[in-house]
Amino acid sequence: MEKTWRWFGKNDQIKLEMLRQIGVEGIVSALHDIPNGDVWSMESIDEYKQYIESFGLKWSVVESLAVSEDIKYGGEKRDHLISNYIQSLENLGKAGIKTVCYNFMPVLDWARTDLYFQWKDGSSSLFFDKAKFAYFEIHILERKGADSDYTSEILLAVEELKNRMTEKDNNDLIDSIIVKTQGFVNGNIKEGDQNPVAIFKSLLALYDGIGKDQLRQNMKYFLDKIMPVCEKYDIQMCVHPDDPPFSLLGLPRIVTNEEDIDWLMNAVTNSHNGLTFCTGSLSAGLQNDVPQLARKYAHRTKFVHLRSTNVFDNGDFIEAGHLEGRGKIIDVVRIFEKENPLLPMRIDHGRLLTDDIGKGYNPGYSFLGRMLALGQIDGVMATVQSELQRN
Template structure:
């Protein structure tokens, strides 16, 4: 009874079909209604279309990733009440259609950040890299965010200056476009490729948070939880917040879900077990102080969804995605703990014992170079990760005491 093997699917525009997912041994599909604009209600008929299509291929719609939380909710804009009502109705509709888990995040403006989408690994594969000096160069010298230099040490600023001075103008523009548009456009980002001046609009979004610090953003999240969790309880839906990526402040924006103290605050803010988390090993591992094994142990009852991948951390805070098993984290230990938690739920007679897990991101390899996939989501690289994780789960289960299986 391993963790439920799932796969992120981007809908009909995805180059990987549901039929292919079924052939790969995928049990559950992770997807969203990507054609519904952010902030609008997800109609039941649209939910059921996708659900029935997935089920016709012998799989289930395991998790919604994601039902986007609009910027207006995060900053408590004048339009907040309408946006909250729409979100509540979408949660109700999903529950009535039998889709019981929603992954979401509360990251301001930018969901995730990498400075190199084509980082070459020693074996020839292609990964993604967050180089801290390069990101500072983007923030200070390319984006030219007001007072950005105040957020960094003199040493880091000097490194960033050297990086910037070695960039051509086209390289600087490509860096900005990748961070603002390419990594965000396919996951309901605030800016898409149709905008004439992405940097200008990006700065306007950032400026909306000028009076919102970590404390205030936490309060705004608590308001969201107070409005949504009671509806989720009634609808039989589990809410699973995704950690910040990377899990530390960037662009002068507060980040509030990135370490154990943040989870402690989250669970105190709303005590319902429906107020849960997406345990993302990749995101959390990018903060060297994080003990992922401890986080699993202390949050296990609230883990509703799992993303597994590994990272390799560098001394200056930079990191690159190193695959699924090999990296800075002991993936076998993490999977062992998750399997034990699932078995505990089974023995305790929980209604839903499954914990959906998906291979998060992947190394571009082999035929991935001939296909067009979203950044971080190649076919072969993720399939390799799925196979590795499946083998790891089966091996651990074989060694577990029989009474726990």
């Protein structure tokens, strides 16, 4: 597989020359300065592509040409925004950029409650604490009916949290869930916004009355509209599984398991409707056998994210080492190297190591932590390629 790396543009503390030196071949990036819903111009795409290529790298994958909320919930601006999306895809296609990773998660892109969960060795990683998330829903958002979504054990833990959470703790939790994990991804909320909770509540309100079936139909509507331009320029649209792969905030999530992926692939059978196979997102759901899903969907997979999780009995999960956990990455690499060896692959998330601290990296996107993981996976890929050549 092609070794790629998610890079957040010229302001990223990690520089392209650093990536070339550690064996990265392709860049996964986006025009982060263009607001969601606006057209990506040919000039902006060409300038960005040429800048990447000036370092001996290629712009392999767009992650992400974000799908606006109006498209997801079917708002009045939907058709206008889809028209803009099609124009951006056409411009990308003319520039020779053929793979676009996106998601269809309503409001909340990916969710964690702790961005720097400490390991015994002093490193840290992302963590999802179900009780903390429930506390956020019930006592910070004050979402009506939220308590009915949780078990009595979780609700008891929520009450214990209520008795000891300080104002600073609350602000840190808000920052972790709806600011720091979202601002650099989807732009709905960004650092410096006043009263992010109020903004978040207004976004949630847009989905009143939108259930799973309606969200599915909205996704099909979007994909049906964009498939002609994808066919014209051979652009592979690859949806990212929901992270985590279960409902949050009373919102439907529709890319969580085998049944969901089956529905999506059958609803839009065009081969340009594909999958970003994320071992991390899928492994956070106990319903998912990750290698089995990799085998089944190898032919519809257009891009691979490699990371892993450990899931606890109470529903909490933590980012595991890349050679550990439920992601079964070694097995998954064997499957994709055999079935689809030209896929772009990027290391997803990494621990924050000592010399990563204070460098201003986005949560989950450290340099040394991901470099360590890339080295591990590079070794796995070399071993698997050697096995395949012998057989």
